[in-house]
Amino acid sequence: MQGGAPTTRFASRPGRNALENDLRRFHVIQKNGRPDHPTTQGKVERFQQAMKKWLQAQPAQPGTLAELQTLLDEFAEHYNHQRPHRSLPHQATPASRYDALPKALPSGSRDDETHDRIRHDRIDTSGVVTLRIAGRLHHIGIGRTHARTHVILLIHDLHVRVVDAATGELLRELEINTERDYQPQK
Template sequence: MLDTFRRTCDQHEHPASVLTDNGMVYTVRFAGRRGGRNHLEHELHRLGIVQKNGRPNHPTTQGKVERFQQTMKKWLRAQPDQPTTVHELQALLDTFTEHYNHHRPHRSLPHRQTPATAYQATPKARPSTTAREHDSHDRLRRDKIDKTGCVTLRIAGKLRHIGIGRPHAGTHVLLLIHDHDVRIINAATGEILRELTIDLTRDLTRDYQPRGTNTQK
């Protein structure tokens, strides 16, 4: 999902906001946010793009795209040569997209414009640097340091292993998380065992957070 979003932005630039349903690939807000924001939510927050999600059990919120999909499915079923492979299906979808966006007049648009004409003539809203500056994600987690001296924490859809040290194995801890700032505290004594900031802009794939570094390298 994240790769598709980025490719779309490369082609059309970043929007000011996005609207989706509540599928887990779009948001984890109905999953209790136990794992923090997912990959897409993290990326939208990083870019300052406002995220909008439809109201549960209210499918008309995404009515326009649902209507588009209905038109597309009808067109596909009407083709005399039905696809038998993924490549053939993709070729038909490309043909439909070109016809729908650039050639087919739309009654809902002024002067029966095509979507491409209307899109190109409309000023584009862009992300705001202040739109989400107060939109932080704060969590409190209870955990126990494992026998390797680590605790785990899911950030941006990926499980991270944070090194505390083998001498602390078995210690019960509190994890205070503010976005990507993490503070790990001995639950019994209140001692701060580690503080770090996980810098996802450097490497989204990094898992282990070794001791001796405050940020992800």
């Protein structure tokens, strides 16, 4: 994976990044917690707290990564199969609850899902507007006669319409060629 945030959901210019595109290609539905909301992240924080306390209580502290991994494996076994959890009915273990529940199955292809968004921008002095798709910036040629024009981009997956924001005139309609940076006018 290339660098960058694991989601662009909260970015000023939303769209999919490389990770989000890879997850979609593998039919994985990404779910993000809300940033800066400890109650949302509480389960993970509670798990990490339990793990740290358990590791600190061990008489033999690890001196190598292999020893640490062995302790972490012991903790996972203890946490999931032996330690009763107050939040579960009858203080069950996570493994017993997991084994008792029906398992999710693949819901089929996600090919029918689409990615729609609207973006407000301005055509630059050379007659180009930019659009980021799958973490890659594409330059869309509109024409110098429209330089500095405020536009609305209507994006449906790779299909893009560029509309003059003031008049509603359709300036350009195209399918983005993901193999090219510059999308020339025909």
